[in-house]
Amino acid sequence: MQSQRKTHVSTTVNGEPREFLCEPHQVLSDVLRNTLNLTGTKEGCNTGDCGACSVLLDGTLVCSCLVLAAEVEGKGVVTVEGIGEEGKLHPIQQKLLEHAGLQCGICTPGIVIASRALLEKNPDPSETEVRYWLAGNLCRCTGYDKIIRAVLDAGAVMRGQ
Amino acid sequence: MNMNVKTEFKYVGTRPIRPDGPDKVTGRARYGADLNVQGMIYGHIVRSPHAHAKIKSIDFSAACKLPGVLATMSADDLPEPGDRKIPGGEVEMALKTFSPVVMARKKVLYHGQAVAAVAATSPELAAEAARLVKVEYEVLPHIMDMHAAARADAPLLHDDVYTQGVDPAPTTPSNIPTQIEISTGDISKGFAEADLVVERTYFVPMCHQGYIEPHACVVQTDENGKVDIWCSTQGAFMVRTLTAAVTGIDIGRFKVTASEIGGGFGGKTTVYLEPVAVVLSLKSGRPVKMVMSRDDVFRATGPAAAAETRVKIGVTRDGRITAIETDILMDCGAYTSHPIMAGVLFNSACYRCENVRSFGREVLTNKPRVYAYRAPGIPQPVVAVECVVNEIAERLNMDPIDFRLLNAVDEGDVMAIGIPFQAIGLKQVLQEAKAHPHYTAELKAGQGRGVAVAFWINAGMQSSATINVSEDGSVNILTGNPDIGGSRASMALMAAEVLGIPVETIRPSVVDTDSVGFCDVTGGSRTTLATGGAVIKAAETLVKELRKRAAAIWSLDIEEVDWTGGMAVAKSGTGLENMNREDAATRGDKTLTLADLAARAGATGGPLCAVASHNAHNAAPSFALNICDAQVDRETGKVDILRYTCVQDAGKAIHPAYVEGQMQGGAVQGIGWALNEEYIFNEQGRLDNPGFLDYRIPVASDLPMIDTVIVEVPNPLHPYGVRGVGEVPIAPPMPAVVTAVNRAAGTRLCHLPLSPPKLLAAIEAAEAGTA
Amino acid sequence: MARVILSADMQRYTDGIREITVSAGKYRDLVTELLQRFPGMNEAIVAKHALAIDGIIIQTPLLETFGEDSELVFVARIAGG
Structure with missing residues (x-):
């Protein structure tokens, strides 16, 4: 080999x-x-x-x-x-921080990428849509609650709300 | 012993963004496997293909012929453990119960156990070389069932394990390392006084902590004998202690740096790879990197103990508990580890009861050695106790929270082991739960609700902290506890509170074992309490020093200088609380800010720094309650968790968002253990589900939002009222879920997990029985 | 006289006696008193335990003192996760 x-x-x-x-x-x-x-x-x-x-x-x-x-x-x-612009966090990253949507942080890069893919495709997802989209991103620390809230909130920011 | 507990805070209790957050959302944070160094080679472990066998010989010759293979090792490179005991933090550990987990000696006791290792110039080459290591085994019969292993005629795993806790001391070895019984009152009398006695047996399977980051390390050694370890761990000092013990190298030669840690939950409170990488590095003279595969993680690390618990509870007609009897059989895998202790001592600690008997035995089987998993030893028996309590309340036609309120322990009540409770928050937790809209929300047909409470003891132990002030008055805090869920933010908040400076001006760091005093592991729910305690202590020392410096500048006595609002103020008087510089100036007071004093540090005695050494004797227990609504699909046996609420006494929540996070995360781990997670071994004693596809932890689409209510009954022994928060959240979910599911499905399943096939069979059996 | 509750493990060396009173006011004197009173017991057995003094569990009680009315409980050490 x-x-x-x-x-x-x-x-x-x-x-x-x-x-x-x-x-x-x-x-x-x-x-x-x-x-x-x-x-x-x-x-x-x-x-x-x-x-x-x-x-x-x-x-x-x-x-x-x-x-x-x-x-x-x-x-x-x-x-x-x-993902972020030079010297500035992407709204998904910012909202994960504000909602404490990470504990150990090992799943966070994957969550950031997957969420960005979701919000580009579907800028205004429902909670259920976020949950099913992120079903392939395992997090063992948070129980997902704060991650889901962060992604929904980031969506709102990106829509200009 | 009670002290003045602070109740008014400026920074504590707020929710600032964690200081390490930006690094973690951008990918800059470096975890165990993220370090690559010059000249690095790669270690690979050879693992046992048998669940129980003698190692007859290990032949490295074919592996060594591969160009690029630079070192090999086996247990022959490690000292015999003998009967050495190692201070493992909370409890002493016998070296022979974990050295063979790092590298098997003479025998393998579970499939996947490490037997040898090689190091080569690429990971692929190391894997190839590992396949060429020829190990000759004599296969022995393996025992996977704990009941079979507990029998007197069972084949033995160890010939030197004699049951402790039995009189007279046994003269023949067995697979039961520990037996323990505690009792208080008169259990027969208690049951005689009861109008209703319910007895059930519950089984909880072996499960894994399931952290997403596999174990990883990089070890460098140098010409002077210095050993540098970089690794993912819950405690760098623990890695130093245990690696020194396993390798026989002096502690003084090690420097251990904890990387960022991608989850642990108790599973990273030991060493697996580090001693192996140390030996491979010393032998090759090269830095060695080792990273576990997910398969390795499942087969050869963790897991948490399986247990069967028989519980018998007696109550009077009016709902008073008269007797609680528990009997636990706990499967601890291949080596002794004592999770049974907490299970026996505290399984019914939520209830006031004069007559208690609690009995437990640990059993050894040919499975991986169990390690801590969040409140180790407690969730398994608590399922049994809480499900029976729910059944009793139902049969007495009492509300399950009212029943618990009637029997709940409170300050002054005495645990079965004789320890009286200080101020505790169980009753407040129960009252908050009862008042929560979830508790009275209507359920539809086919849905069920369960509640459960649990207790955990929490730990204190040793920690150190160093605070250094920069010339501009900004502050660095150094501690030695890996930040597993926001602890840097908590350290900064507590320091800000003492120093009276904005939390953003404080930079907390987790540093290596050469750079701060000893710290026990991040575990046992102890970091905020104990390491935070060291930070508070160091900050108080610094404040005293700052007052002294200001007094010197003003030619005053230190007693004439106060520290308030982040500055030294002369002419102390009343009304100083929350004063700012302008107010002070208006009053005509002289002030010196931290920045002023930092700029003049050289002239007033040298750099401003403070160190604290702390052994926290002020841990206080936590209580948690969960409410679960579930619905069962009668066609498929699939469970939907519809609504979920966690209530917990945190003492004081330093950073409430991360307290909520502990509650939510623990609840979801418990939901997973209740519904899906289990180790499935086949007839050869091999784990059949060593991956996340088949060992199914909860995913986002399995869950609703997890509502949280933080109750704050201050710990009377802590300056800010802190208790531990991290572990107790995993104890109530299993009984809450099991009760909800059984009610929804009309079943009475006692064998976890309540996976779809099992549930479907139970539903069909129940329907057949009623048809 | 402080009241002492012995752990299940220690009771194996005390003929099942669970509760005693002691004149000691310091942990070290307490250990000496226990060993004198129960010759079957030894220091290693005592050292395996944490000591709860008036409800506060102390893992490393070597230098602890307590009062005449104190309630002392020997308890097995518990490891967390």
Whole structure:
């Protein structure tokens, strides 16, 4: 397995052109974290069950542990590091802080990414819609209550309410 | 012992944004697996494929032939544990009950137990090398069922475990390490006085703490013998103590830095990877990183004990409890760990009862060694006690909260073990719950409601804190307790309260073991109380120093200088509370702010800093109550939690949002344990559900909002009235959910979890019985 | 004389006696008195316990003192999570 030739990948990460070499079997979360040093994307299971590694791939919400790194050739990846504007938190991030929607914080990057994907698709979701959208993002600390409130509130801010 | 408890606060009780928050929502915060260092290699653990076997030999030769494999290790690289006892914080731990969990010695006692390790230049190569390590086993019969393991003729896990707590001391070993019984009054007399006696047996399965971040560490060693550990843990000092004990290396050679921690709940109060990485690093001369897979986490860490509890409660016709008898059998996995103690001592601590007998036995089985999980040992028997209390109230035709109010303990009442209660908030919690609109909301057909209460003891223990003032008067607080749920914010709030300066000007840090005095783990609901206590103490020392400096500048006696509103004020008098500088100036008082004094620190005696060493003897118990409404789909057996309310006595809520968070998070963990979470072992003794797909923790769509009511009955022993809050929330949910579900479904299931197949079968049986 | 309630474990060395009174006013003297009175008991057994003094559980009571009316309870140490 070590003798296989590495694959060269050109992609865009958080709006910046990036190139990397990866093994054919390497997954995107591994390359983001350990090659590109973008450790904001977390790994909780590597089987697509916990959502901590959520990123946007050409705007689509994916578990980066289930995407082969070589697959992102020519595509655009958005990670938690690329969510806020320079020096300013995104409303989802701000509302998570105001509502105390995190305790340990390990699921938070995934929640931020998944919520942004939701609010872009559905700017005014119901509580139930938020709950089902985030059903793939496990949080063991909060019981979800404050996360759901934060996302609903962020939606209101983004709608200009 | 009672002290003046402060009741008016300026900062405590507010909800500022946590200081570490921005790093955590942007991905900048660094957790266990987020550190990569130059020259780093990767460790991989070889795990047992058998649930019970002798290790006959370990052959690394094939693995070592792979280019890039730089070190190997096994228990041969660690000292024999013998009978050494290690101070493990709250309780002493025998080294032989956790060293083999790090690395098995001679025998493996559960599937997935570590038997060897390798380190190589890439994670893939290390995994490949681990597959080439040849371990020869002699397979032994395994025991998974705790009843079978408790029998006298059962195959033994250990030949040196003799039941403690039995007289005369047994001369033959057994799988029961501990037996304990407490009693007060006359249990037979108590039952004779009862008009109604209800006896039931409840089973609670083994479950996992389920933190989302797998265990991870990076270890660097140097030419001088220094060992640096970076890891995800509930306590850096605990890692230092236990890693030193397991490896036999002097404590003085270690520096441990706790990374941000992605959840622990008791499961990160020990070491698994750290001693292995230390040995691999020393042998290879390279930094070593180790990260567990989710599969490893489920198979080889945690879990929480399974237990079967028989409970028998007697009451008079008018609802007074006359006798409580409990008998607990607790499955502790492969090594002794004593969660039974709390279960036996406190399972009915909510109730005033003259006649109590509580008996418990721990049993060893071929499963992973259990570790703490939030109020360890309590949720399992509390299910039984609370469900029976609900049944009794129903049969007496009494409201379940009224029944509890009639029997609830209060200040001055004495626990079964003889300890009298100080001021406690159980009655207030019950009254708040009764007044909550949820409690009287109408239920529809097919829906059920359950309530339950629980007690937890909470811990104090040792903590240190350092406060340093910068030249501009900004303040740094250093403590050694990993921030698992907002504790930096609480530390800053308490320091702000003492110093009288805005909370935003205080920067709290969690630092390594070289940079602050000893701190016990973040656990036992102790951090806000004990580490917060150290912060308060250090801040008070600093205030005294600031008054002294101001007095020196003004050529006054220290007694002539007050500290108020964040400044030293000369000519102390009345009306100083909440005074600002303008007011003081108007009065003609001289003032010096913290910034003024910081700027002149050099001229008045040197840098401004304060240190506190604290052993908190002022922990106070917490009580929590949950109300659960549930609905059961009679076609599928699926349960919907419709509405949920938590009421808890927090003493004083320092940061109420994070107190609510503890209540909500604990409730949802308990809901998961009640409805879905369980370890499922197959006939080979292997865990069949070692992933989040099959070990199903609650997800967002499973739940409603979790309403919270914080009751504040101050702890009379703490300057701000703080009790612990983190653990008790997991104890009431299981009985509240089980009662609600059984009422909704018309069943009387006593075997958790109430998973859909089980519930469906019970519904069908109930329908067949009534048809 | 302070009143002392012994833990279930300690009662195994006291012929089942649960409650005693002691003249000691300091933890160290209390231990000495217990060992004199119950020769089966030893320091290691006592050291396994926390001591509750008037309802306050103290894990490390070495230097604690108490009054003549104090209620003392030996209790097994409990680990939290």
